[in-house]
Amino acid sequence: MHDTERTTEIIQVSGLDYSYRKNHVLDHLQFTLPLGESIAILGANGSGKSTLLSILAGARRCPGAVMEYQGHDLLKETKLRSSIIGYVPQSDPLMPDMSVRDNLLLWYHGKRSDFAAALSAPSMQMLQLDGFLKKKVNTLSGGMRKRVSLATALINAPQILIMDEPAAALDLCYKAEMREYLRQFHKEGHTLILTTHDEEDLSIISVLYLLRGGQLQKQDRVLRGDELLREIRQ
Amino acid sequence: MRLYARLFRLEFKKNLRVVPFVAVGAVLSVFFIGLLVMLASKSMYQSEHLARAEVALVTNDAETDYMKQAIRYISNMSSTSLSLDFKVMSEENAMRALKQHEVIAVMLFPDDVINGILYGRNDPITVYFSEDDSLSAVFLSELTWSGARMLSAAQAGTYSAAELYTTLGAEAELGKAYNDIDILNFNYVLSRENLYITEETLPVFMTYIASAVILLLFFSTAAFAPALKKENTSFYDVLFSGKAYSCLYLLTRFLANWLVSALLLLLVYLPLARFADPPFDIQLRLIPECFADLFLICAVTAAFALFLHTLTGSAPVAILLQLLCSVLMLFASGGILPPAFLPSGLRALGQHLPTAILSEQLLLLLQGSRDILLLPLLGWIVLFFAAACITFLIRKGAKRL
Numbered sequence: 001m002h003d004t005e006r007t008t009e010i011i012q013v014s015g016l017d018y019s020y021r022k023n024h025v026l027d028h029l030q031f032t033l034p035l036g037e038s039i040a041i042l043g044a045n046g047s048g049k050s051t052l053l054s055i056l057a058g059a060r061r062c063p064g065a066v067m068e069y070q071g072h073d074l075l076k077e078t079k080l081r082s083s084i085i086g087y088v089p090q091s092d093p094l095m096p097d098m099s100v101r102d103n104l105l106l107w108y109h110g111k112r113s114d115f116a117a118a119l120s121a122p123s124m125q126m127l128q129l130d131g132f133l134k135k136k137v138n139t140l141s142g143g144m145r146k147r148v149s150l151a152t153a154l155i156n157a158p159q160i161l162i163m164d165e166p167a168a169a170l171d172l173c174y175k176a177e178m179r180e181y182l183r184q185f186h187k188e189g190h191t192l193i194l195t196t197h198d199e200e201d202l203s204i205i206s207v208l209y210l211l212r213g214g215q216l217q218k219q220d221r222v223l224r225g226d227e228l229l230r231e232i233r234q
Numbered sequence: 235m236r237l238y239a240r241l242f243r244l245e246f247k248k249n250l251r252v253v254p255f256v257a258v259g260a261v262l263s264v265f266f267i268g269l270l271v272m273l274a275s276k277s278m279y280q281s282e283h284l285a286r287a288e289v290a291l292v293t294n295d296a297e298t299d300y301m302k303q304a305i306r307y308i309s310n311m312s313s314t315s316l317s318l319d320f321k322v323m324s325e326e327n328a329m330r331a332l333k334q335h336e337v338i339a340v341m342l343f344p345d346d347v348i349n350g351i352l353y354g355r356n357d358p359i360t361v362y363f364s365e366d367d368s369l370s371a372v373f374l375s376e377l378t379w380s381g382a383r384m385l386s387a388a389q390a391g392t393y394s395a396a397e398l399y400t401t402l403g404a405e406a407e408l409g410k411a412y413n414d415i416d417i418l419n420f421n422y423v424l425s426r427e428n429l430y431i432t433e434e435t436l437p438v439f440m441t442y443i444a445s446a447v448i449l450l451l452f453f454s455t456a457a458f459a460p461a462l463k464k465e466n467t468s469f470y471d472v473l474f475s476g477k478a479y480s481c482l483y484l485l486t487r488f489l490a491n492w493l494v495s496a497l498l499l500l501l502v503y504l505p506l507a508r509f510a511d512p513p514f515d516i517q518l519r520l521i522p523e524c525f526a527d528l529f530l531i532c533a534v535t536a537a538f539a540l541f542l543h544t545l546t547g548s549a550p551v552a553i554l555l556q557l558l559c560s561v562l563m564l565f566a567s568g569g570i571l572p573p574a575f576l577p578s579g580l581r582a583l584g585q586h587l588p589t590a591i592l593s594e595q596l597l598l599l600l601q602g603s604r605d606i607l608l609l610p611l612l613g614w615i616v617l618f619f620a621a622a623c624i625t626f627l628i629r630k631g632a633k634r635l
Contacts, residue, residue, distance in 0.1 A: 054471055054475075057471070057475045058474075058475040058476075059471035059472065059474060059475035060471075078476065078477050079477065081475075082475070082476045082477065087471070087472055087475050089467075089468035089471045089472065090468065091466055091467070091468040092466070092468060093466070093468040093469045093471065093472035093473075094469065095244060095248070095465060095469070097248055097251065097460070098244055098247065098248070102244055102247070105240060106237075106240050106241065106244060107472065109236075111236075152472070
């Protein structure tokens, strides 16, 4: 468990209701996201975790939902949202035929002249992409592609990183590597919101939510092992 | 705008990268279109191909004015001018050439045949065909029918003049005047027929050239599929979580594909216009209107391809649809079979299809015209692009434009 006393701000989410035809996956959710924490949302397959993250990232519309931050509704204020939130979906948001550099430049919000400086920021240096910038994405391994996906979000130095299953389809080494990047990102005082099916990922988590039956329940501690399984199966 | 400029840059790059595949696609298209033409000609005329063939003329009057004009006349007829060459030979050589399939037919003219027809003797012309060549039969039957029509017109003219001389009491002058009357009649008949043929032949051939170019454009632009295929869902999730608008994103894709395909076509057109000596009075001119034509034509094909890729969401299905639709539309608009052969409903529909407009514009381009069918072409571009946007939004499930 990380130090939670540094949390001074929150994002208040309310009115979040979402259905896939008759399948009501998110049932009028109302919750707070403490900034500076690393938050995991766990749940069974199909429980709506990815849907929830995509709504929070602004990738999916959810009429009636409000995401309040310092008096602003982040779901409505696109510019503010994209300046403070970085989003990495489950599969890689990359153009496979293009180089790593091209992909990073595409998602970079700043001027082209500032791009080199953005690449040399500590969070980007941590990903060690310098030797791969000219390589085409489709020539990279799955682990490297995931690293580039993370870089597309970190290139804009977001305060909040939303990541859907960071370790999905990665081998053990890449999983450990990815976890280390996320731990580092959180250590720098940023907020991490992720979904996972991998219990190992919980080692970097300070706040745990369980998504069951369309409801999001905050746990008073980060559950592990059988206890966690029992809670998810309920 | 920065995002769209970067998207455009990447889309342009993607399109440039597939240019070699497009070039291969164009070569393959030429092959398949050639095959199609060959098969079509085979089914239409039961002949192997539409290559030029020779017909032997056996006559002792080859040097007379009448016969020279008659040969010029039959050589210029719409069907024969496309496929037959006429050669005066001795009977022996002609029959040997027919046996060895060097000529497809031999026409034996009796002595003084033209005068015979003009003066009512009507000596028959004997025609020998080579075996199993129904194409030549089609052409030569037209030839003999038209020849008889022309000669009967001249014959009528000569008889009318003779009657006029008799009525005016100038029988004494008639003997001297016959030769002049015949030549005058003959010349007038020929000049009218020639005028008719010149007007008719050019558009028919031009139409088929335009159809081939349209098919070539549609077939070769199908090779742009790797650049036009949709990105993965996560890419769109991130793109639309920011400030991106679907239609502007599609606009970058359309512009990139349009520009690259237009530049590619320009690369082919410029040297052709500058150095080539095209047949059939084709005039490829280096004027702004022709460049505008090329860009507009490419814009239609680019918008159509974008629509199909957005509609299907699958590159192989989009390619298949593009090939199928282009052939069907071209057929309906009379680019493969003349519109006269089509049912009236289909003919009416076909006139408004993009292939009909493209064909008309290409004909103008090939004739070096400055006319541009701006509104119909723009209409189809806007229609295809709007359809692509609507389809994209429906597929995405989003509501913003």
